[in-house]
Amino acid sequence: MRREHDRPLYMISVAAELAGVHPQTLRIYERKRLINPQRSAGNTRLYSQADVDRLQLIQHLTQVEGINLAGVVRIIELQRELDRTRADLAHAHARLVRAEAAARAAGERARIREVHAALVRVERGGPVARRGL
Secondary structure (H helix, E strand, O other): OOOHHHOOOEOHHHHHHHHOOOHHHHHHHHHOOOOOOEEOOOOOEEEOHHHHHHHHHHHHHHHHOOOOHHHHHHHHHHHHHHHHHHHHHHHHHHHHHHHHHHHHHHHHHHHHHHHHHHHHHHHOOOOOOOOOO
């Protein structure tokens, strides 16, 4: 399911105006793979709010921070890598939580079996080993 933020909404002229750049700049950024607008059935570029946000970031980095487009490309690559790493970490954490819960459940089941066995011995009149009961 596509997030609302990623839904293609804006034609190139609107996206350019929202980002404060010329439409030709968006074409250049697309060639440099800084943005990747979706296309309509008629092959018209359609930009999402996420694309516009990225365009505004690119403008900030180039105009305010003085970073050239090669630097912006590298920053975006590093951001994607960081996002992937964070997602991998979140998945690993979720697996760890599930594994810990399973281990606790297995330990509790083993403890229940021990208590049950002790109760059976008591019912039969046998000795009871006092191991933390």
